[in-house]
Amino acid sequence: MRLPRALGGWGVAITGLAGDARASQPLNYLVSHGLQNDVTLPLTKALIAVSLTVVLIIGLLIVAAILRRPGLQPVAGARLEVGPEGGGLSWIWIGVGLSSLVLLASIAWTVAVLGQTVHPPSKPKTRIEVTAHQWWWEVRYVDENPALDFATADEIHIPAGEPVAFKLIGGDVIHSFWVPLLGGKTDLIPGLTNESWLQADTPGTYRGQCAEYCGAQHAHMAFLVVAQSPQDFRRWRDSQLQSPAAPQGEAAQGAQLFTMHCGSCHSVRGTDAGGVLGPDLSHLMQRQSLAAATLPNDPAHLSQWVSDPQAIKPGAYMQKPELTAAELAAIRAYLGTLR
Amino acid sequence: MIFVVFTEGALFAYLLFSYYYLAVQPHTPGSFPEGGPPEFTLAAPNTIILLLSSAAVAWAQFGIEHGSKWRLVWGLGAGTLLGIVFLAVQYFEWAEKKFSLPSSTYSALYFVVTGFHMAHVLLGVLMLAALTLWSALGYFNRFRYAHVHIGALYWHFVDVVWLAVFFTFYVTPHLGLSA
Amino acid sequence: MSASEYERTPGIGDSVRHPEIGERLKRLWESEPGLRGWLTTVDHKKIGLRYIVTAFAFLVIGGIEALIFRLQLSWPNRHVLTPEQYDQLFSTHGMTMIFLYALPILSGFSNYLWPLVLGARDMALPRLNALSYWIYLFSGIFLYAAFIAGFGPNDGWFNYVPYAARAFNGGPNIDFYSLGMVLFGMSTTVGAINFVVTFLRMRAPGMSINRVPMITWGTVTANAGNLFAVPSVSLAFFMLWLDRNAGTHFFDVPGGGQPLLWQHLFWMFGHPWVYAIVLPAMGMVSEALPVFCRRPLVGYTAVALATVATMVLGFGVWVHHMFATGLPPIALSFFSAASIIIVVPSAVGVFAWIATIWLGKPVFATPFLFFAGFILLFTMGGVSGYMTGSLPVDWQLTDTYFVVAHLHYVLIGINVFPVVGATYYWFPKFTGKLMDERLGRWNFWTMFLGFNLGFFPMHVSGLLGMPRRIYTYADGMGWDWLNLITTVGGFVFATGVLLFLINVVISHRRGRPAGDNPWDSPSLEWATTSPPPPYNFAVIPTVASRYPLWEDRMPRSVRESATEAGLVLDHGREAVGTGPLDAQPDIILKMPSDTIVPFVLALMLTVLFVGLVLHWWWLAVLGLLGTGAAALVWLWPRAELGETAEAKSG
């Protein structure tokens, strides 16, 4: 994190001219890769411009008003001349008049943008149910044919270039679903089901983040949206419907331990592990990150997580397992087979 | 006092807002109001009792304005008694309910809103009792009755609030606002 | 109507030729010395100063909390605080600043200044005034007792359910917060009633509605608003407490309740409240800025109307805090438009202040710097509100540091800066001494630069997607340097506040004597001595224009206001009641003497709440009975207040 990069950050933030912001500023929504944000961004930038202009004008007026005449130094108790009452009303009329025009224009543009963002341009073919839990995301793909339904967690794959419908369900407390580069936020509220949609312009990985305070690990409640070409997406979808291959050797032993110690919270397709309190792990190794996009998914971090989740996400609803190093190694080996 | 009335009026407005807000949410049939729309058997006569008590207090007010301490004492006393009757009837109405505070959202609303109102009636009764005592002690006359005026204003307010509460809880469900 | 004590024709006196009037009044109005007098006084000046000191103490406490959690945020993945500690700190910070600092500080100034600027002897209801302060103090202690015991609020200042429900938040934290807020709400309500009644009844004869000082417009509007807004939040917190302790189902989803009901009730209060904590401060600027421009405020009527309009519109925009909740877009767009339209009355103020400077001849004293700085900061904070007012844009901005930037620019810009400027301006009135000018300049520039250094970058980190209320963040998000700068700026700003406090302390010890009217101001508070005597004015002033003390110099002004000769009123503690519009005197008001009852009543109420929160029902009952008894004593009709028939004799 060198300083020039930070300065670059300001430039990027203000101009929105990022190279690939997805990497260096993954939540910078002044860069758009999705239809909703494409439509909103010009308005956002216009409002920023209006705001900066207003601040500049007001600032200059204040400075000019102060420097216009030689000011007086305060002298306690001195009796000074006093100007007449009245006058100056034209300032208010002109100022308020001009402001009102800008405000009316802003309202009109706001409504226009709204018209384009409320509904997707075409009927979405992919439907995804997202349920927010403290502090991870349950993701279900629903199909007309229930046999084709499946669940995953913390990483959402979507086809690029077409709208995707989201059904947003509050699992426990209120959370908010937000993929800044693609579009705005929608809350997930217990007792209500909200609808939303997103459309990624191009394939790529976009970071999402829970945006409503939801308790101790609100900070670590992110997720990834992976937009793929429609073919890749279909391939991925098919792979999710497979059960993972039967484990061998150490991993087979790990599988037993897993069912015993972890299966009450986690599910793995085609096994006895059918818990619903934690993320579905059927194809864990296909995911890029762990624990709600808190850690990269590599062997070292996976071991670290499984052996002591509380060191990474204090307060998370997965306790430190009471297992020996050998047992942990076996479970780790088993997790490695979940492709 | 008029500003106390404003702010308390706002309080009841928010209470009733909560009722309507929750009433228009989807419910399983028969759960809102729980046990079906409430009966008028006790509530309707009780409304009349409260109105009568307001009338008695107003009669006392006019009395003291014309210098009649006798009307003041008796009017306030009657108002107090009718207020107590109202509370007693409300108590029976509560005791008859088949649900309790934690049963449902409706039960919570019912007991909290009527409870808030009862607390206000109780406060009003205490005020009227104190005023009756003070009147009997001869504290007030044709020129000095600000306390009476204030207490009475509060009592009429409590009365008006009851009409709103009554309308909300007893009348609207019969008009179709129920599940 | 027969002649009686309060319908007699009062004497007219001249306070200059008859200084003994003052002597007599002093005996009547002065509080006893010692602890007893301290607990029983109903003098608005003492109560006002108490409010100010207490609120500043909370500003410092809340500020230190922020500095601590800024250390945690200064760089990615720091471990200064645990998540739970962070959550309690930021929630307590918000609660402290919004409730225990922002409104009480303004109530303090208004309390001290109102009777003086209105030419009255005290507030209309002095005992309520004392009650309001004591409840405020006790509710602050109540809330902080929990924090110190490790049970501070931990769900942000707006405390959304279900996270605040028992199921997710098992400790007593939220019980303390809920009941503390109900108690605090009582203080606000009581105070608000007092301001409104005082505004309508206690103005000096002749101070008709178009002549009242600007400072009172902001406060009366804010407090009238509070009368309607506060019940909403008190009720919400009470219902939450029932949900948590009596098993009701208002907000609890499995039982059929609705989390959004909380948000509606909270923000129906919350948005009006954020205006209530700035309108009085804007009023102080409208009052004092013109003094330093050597001319009256431009557009008195327009600014007064804009103040009222802001408050009224402020009741119609609450849903802009709920833009992301998935309500129907049609409904949302109405609130979006309203939020943008609400800029209009603010623009009236901004242009009126600039025009006042433009058409005047500025005096470069420290208060002027703070007021001029305020105009710029208000604009900066206002335009970010205008941006979040636009619905689709807010779907991106909401819950990011952009909103944190907005709220600090408006709160610090429109509350803290005017308040510090006002302290420089009225300090001579409070103490008879001037604050140090040189230190004052250092103070201003440190605060101004530190503030912008600290809080401007928050806009950028918000645009770069930094969510609010996170206790830490990962490397590589592009936020690290911005956060470091914010932390540094926060500390620079705190240094500025420290300089201010130092200035207050040393000027209080050995500031230059100020004289009665050091700034050559036009309003009545400067017509009496500094500091004022317990009875404020020996004779009740008569007012014939908006700027009584400038009449002799202002071109085209009447010269008929009188401050030296007027009604005497010295048969006990007395004040004159005037009509709400024309301010014609219509009654002599008998003012209560010092009494311990407000203190006892507040204490008993607090006992009741302590009993409730600890489930010590016997204590709660004790508190309730005590409250009732104190109220009965308070209300018992008293001859000397002209409340009973015997009083007729005089």
Ligand code: HEA
């Ligand atoms: C303290 C007082 C205060 C004030 C005065 C304001 C003023 C305004 N606020 Fe602010 N607001 C808060 C305190 C305040 N706010 C707080 C504390 C929160 C956060 C709560 C939380 O979540 O914790 C908040 C949050 C908040 C939100 C919710 C954001 C979110 O959570 O997503 C919104 C949305 O519309 C908003 C809007 C506005 C608007 C439109 C104004 C307007 O009144 C501003 C008008 C003023 C001007 C615009 C400047 C002067 C005008 C001109 C010079 C004319 C020219 C201008 C133009 C043409 C634009 N505010």
Ligand code: HEA
């Ligand atoms: C008037 C209101 C006010 C004020 C003055 C401040 C002041 C400050 N605030 Fe605050 N802030 C809020 C109101 C305010 N804030 C609110 C309402 C929230 C939202 C809470 C929520 O989300 O629920 C918030 C949230 C908030 C956050 C977001 C937290 C989060 O979302 O995770 C941050 C982060 O930086 C922050 C920082 C600061 C800083 C650095 C200051 C600095 O200005 C502090 C400066 C320091 C001082 C004023 C103390 C000076 C004193 C001394 C140096 C001590 C001297 C000691 C002696 C003499 C004994 N604030």
Ligand code: CUA
């Ligand atoms: Cu989930 Cu924040």
Ligand SMILES: [Cu+2]
């Ligand atoms: Cu608001």
